[in-house]
Amino acid sequence: KQEVTQIPAALSVPEGENLVLNCSFTDSAIYNLQWFRQDPGKGLTSLLLIQSSQREQTSGRLNASLDKSSGRSTLYIAASQPGDSATYLCASGDSSYKLIFGSGTRLLVRP
C-alpha cells in the first residue's frame, strides 16, 4: 500500500529565502506525482504535475523534481513571498486516477 510522507511538517522562513519541501513515497510504481497548495479552509490548487517518465517540472518560481528510484520528490520555491504561505501537499497518482496524499507542509513566509 502506497504511503506518502512529507517533511518538514511545518516551516517558517523570512521573505526572500529559497526553500525546499520534501516528499517521499514507498511504492515507486507511480503514474505521476503532483504538488498542490491549500489555503486555510479552502480547496486545492494544482501547482505542478510530474509524469513518471519526467524528472522535473517548472512553473515560475516553483520547480519540482522526481526521483522514482529513490521514491522522492522535492518542491523548490525560489525567492519566497508572504503570499506563498499555505499548506503544500504532494500526492502520488496511480493508473486508476487515485491520489494518495502526504500530510502536508505548512509554510509561513514572514515579511
Add this chain to the structure above:
Amino acid sequence: GAVVSQHPSWVICKSGTSVKIECRSLDFQATTMFWYRQFPKQSLMLMATSNEGSKATYEQGVEKDKFLINHASLTLSTLTVTSAHPEDSSFYICSAPRTLNTEAFFGQGTRLTVV
C-alpha cells in the same frame, strides 16, 4: 476559472439528519470522480471512487450505507452523508480527472459541521 464546482461550500446540520453535497465538472465529462475527507490538520484521505452509471467503490473503513454516492450523469456526482453525527464533521472535497496523467481538478470543498 474553476473546472470543478462543489456545492455547498459549508453546511451546518443537526445530528441525525442527512446532507447532500454536489460535485460538478463544468467543461468536461467525468466518468470518474473521487471523494476525499480531511480532518483538521490532517491530510486528505480518499473515501470512494464515483463511477458514472455504476456503483461507487469505497475505500476500506468507509461505510457505504452512511456515505451514499450517486453519479447519475457525466458531469455530476453527489455524496450524501446519512444520519450525520458530530464525528462526521469534516472537510469533504471532490476531484475529477480529465485524463490519465493530467492534473487533477478539485472542487472548492464543503465544510460540514454536525451539531
